[in-house]
Amino acid sequence: MIEIGIFNGGSLKMWKDYFGSMATIVGVDINPGCKKYEEPGIEVVIGDQADPKFLQELSKQYPKFAVVIDDGGHRMEQQITTLEGLYAPLRDDGVYLCEDTHTSYMPAFGGGHLKTGTFIEYSKKLIDQLNAFHVEESPSLSKNYFTQATDSIHFYDSVVVIEKKSRIQPNQVVYGNQADFTYVAPSLSGKSP
Incomplete structure (x- = not known):
């Protein structure tokens, strides 16, 4: 697992105790x-989470990690760059967590309610991307790597969790007789009553 943001090292030891001696815990911090x-x-790598080249080298050094926890600098560009840099190399059944996402609402971290460019606003767009398999007519949204590699997104107070799992285009299967959609909302049938 990789944890961005070491602070006093306590969580690295906690993860080592939790995952056991077979796990490699990698802590990343900008502070030497x-x-x-x-x-x-427990291995410690010094680098800047806002640097895409550093993240690329990190993922080469530690390929196919199972968990990423971003508890780093909490600035918007750091959180977004880290997700963009470490999500693809995360293994197929991996979990990505970004902590302290309440900073998306705090001006001191570059945030603000509904402010473009915050991690929360970025993550809200990922909901659409997760569901892009179902979009029929939108030039602005089509399936991409995230759509095909993501099982779920969970929003909690101050935490966003993304579960990775390869997916293929879902098939719609209907059982039983042809349904009469006359009494169902037109949005479900796509037809006017």
């Missing part, structure tokens, strides 16, 4: 002083 938290089973 965090190297002191390395120990068997």
